[in-house]
Amino acid sequence: MIRGLLAVALLVLAAAPLAHAGDRPGDFDFYVLSLSWSPTYCRQEDRPDARQCGRNGPPGFVVHGLWPQRERGWPSHCHTDTPYVPRSLLNSVRDLFPNPGLAASEWRKHGACTGLGPADYFALVRKARGLVAIPDTLDGENDPSSQGTEAIEAAFAQANPGLQQDMVGVSCRDGALSEVRICMDRDLRFRACREIDRRACHARRLSVPEN
Numbered sequence: 001m002i003r004g005l006l007a008v009a010l011l012v013l014a015a016a017p018l019a020h021a022g023d024r025p026g027d028f029d030f031y032v033l034s035l036s037w038s039p040t041y042c043r044q045e046d047r048p049d050a051r052q053c054g055r056n057g058p059p060g061f062v063v064h065g066l067w068p069q070r071e072r073g074w075p076s077h078c079h080t081d082t083p084y085v086p087r088s089l090l091n092s093v094r095d096l097f098p099n100p101g102l103a104a105s106e107w108r109k110h111g112a113c114t115g116l117g118p119a120d121y122f123a124l125v126r127k128a129r130g131l132v133a134i135p136d137t138l139d140g141e142n143d144p145s146s147q148g149t150e151a152i153e154a155a156f157a158q159a160n161p162g163l164q165q166d167m168v169g170v171s172c173r174d175g176a177l178s179e180v181r182i183c184m185d186r187d188l189r190f191r192a193c194r195e196i197d198r199r200a201c202h203a204r205r206l207s208v209p210e211n
Helices: 002-015 038-044 087-092 100-109 118-130 149-159 194-198
Strands: 030-037 061-069 168-173 176-184
Touching: 030 038, 030 118, 038 176, 061 100, 061 118, 061 176, 087 100, 087 118, 100 118, 149 168, 149 176, 168 194
Parallel strands: none
Antiparallel strands: 030 061, 030 176, 168 176
């Protein structure tokens, strides 16, 4: 009996997210605003979220998260005294995140590392999202069909004064546009980010699924 309880306890501990060694809230260099292309997620996931991918789901880009980033690497799962986000706060950001579960997960994994409380973190997410204009060709209403990553970066740069292509990274999955990641300093001004650009997808042609 004791051995069985010990085994269960070890499984629970193994499944629980742990703070990375040395990851302290507020110890980072800049932010990455990650915008997910919802149609790709809805087509490629085996069990996509019904609220995101249903008939009334959001078109085009949705917020994946606002991530604190270092010049090399990133912190995650930092210790916080407020690991759970109030339901009322999650409901208030439903226009940003496709579902409250993602918003809560983003707080635990990334938001806690900003050094902010949940309300201030989500206020910052809203502010960051409001500073980025989506190009007309990727607004979820037009049919972009397919584009290369350089064309997508150029479109975002053209739509956002001060944003240059080395400040944007495009992520792809199985040949399709997955995310666009935009780098901002701690005051939410666009800035270059070599690691994000280096790890980005560099494809001449990506499919851009429709809603």
